[in-house]
Amino acid sequence: MYFEIGQPQRLSGVSLTCPDMQQLKKQISIAVVDDNPFLKADALRTNGFNITEVGDIRSIEQIMAFPIVICDIKGVGKAFGSDYEGAHVLAEIRKAYPDKFLISFSGSQYDVSYNESLNSADLSATKDANLDYWIKVLETGLKAVGDPKERWLRFRQTLTTKGVDSYEIFKLETAFVKNLSVNKV
Numbered sequence: 001m002y003f004e005i006g007q008p009q010r011l012s013g014v015s016l017t018c019p020d021m022q023q024l025k026k027q028i029s030i031a032v033v034d035d036n037p038f039l040k041a042d043a044l045r046t047n048g049f050n051i052t053e054v055g056d057i058r059s060i061e062q063i064m065a066f067p068i069v070i071c072d073i074k075g076v077g078k079a080f081g082s083d084y085e086g087a088h089v090l091a092e093i094r095k096a097y098p099d100k101f102l103i104s105f106s107g108s109q110y111d112v113s114y115n116e117s118l119n120s121a122d123l124s125a126t127k128d129a130n131l132d133y134w135i136k137v138l139e140t141g142l143k144a145v146g147d148p149k150e151r152w153l154r155f156r157q158t159l160t161t162k163g164v165d166s167y168e169i170f171k172l173e174t175a176f177v178k179n180l181s182v183n184k185v
Contacts, residue, residue, distance in 0.1 A: 009177045011149060021139060024146040025049050030138065031066035033057055033089060035075040039127070040134050047131075049138055057089065060096045067145040068138070069093060071121075073106035087120075094120035098158040099151060101141035105129070152176055 019027070025048040032038040035056045044051050054062060058079040063069050071093070073086035082088035090102050104121035122144070123137050144150050152173070159169050 009174075011152065011173060011177055018143070018147040018149075021142065022048060024142040028068060028142055028146055029066045030068040030070065030141070031063045032070045033063065033076055033086065034070075034072040036072070038070070040131060043131050044134060044138065047135060060089075060092050063093060063100075064097070066100070068101045068103070068141045070103045070105060072127075073104055090120040099145070099155050101144045103137060103141065148180060 027050070029050045029052055032041065032051060032053045033056065034053065038051070038053050041051050041053055052066070054066075056076050056078060057063060069090075071086045071090050076086035077089040078085075080088055080092065084091075086104065086106070090104055093100060093102060102121045103123050103125060105125040105127055123140065125133060125137055129137075144154060156169060156173065159172070160166075
């Protein structure tokens with residue numbers, strides 16, 4: 001039985017000011033998982049992005065501090081022992097950290113057996129994508145993780161997909177909205 005005392009606030013009723021893009025670029029760290037130097041790193045840093053090249057990781061915990069992860073597919077994830085290489089790494093990151101914004105990139109085409117793992121990525125890019133495309137992709141990621149409402153909506157979708165009870169999601173969202181209202185971002 002559920003009793004409602006008072007009027008619960010709705011997420012749509014909370015007015016927030018999301019930090020501007022320049023602030024998000026400085027505040028939010030972006031990890032690049034690649035066995036080779038990331039060719040766009042310097043240009044993206046010049047454009048204000050907080051890029052850290054972490055190389056080929058040996059554990060998912062190495063990217064814990066990064067809200068956005070760019071991951072190469074070929075030659076990455078050797079320590080995990082999967083034939084799907086970086087696609088497997090992306091899938092493992094998604095399982096461990098469902099609220100991270102994941103970007104896959106590669107210079108190769110892959111057969112359909114990679115699809116399930118590659119679907120873990122929010123967006124994809126090719127190695128030869130131009131700088132403007134990378135800026136657009138990263139700004140999309142920054143908005144997704146830097147805007148509290150957007151981040152909650154992404155996380156709520158994950159909870160729903162995982163089969164979490166609607167009432168539990170409602171309670172979490174109510175607490176989230178209450179916290180947002182008290183601590184205006």
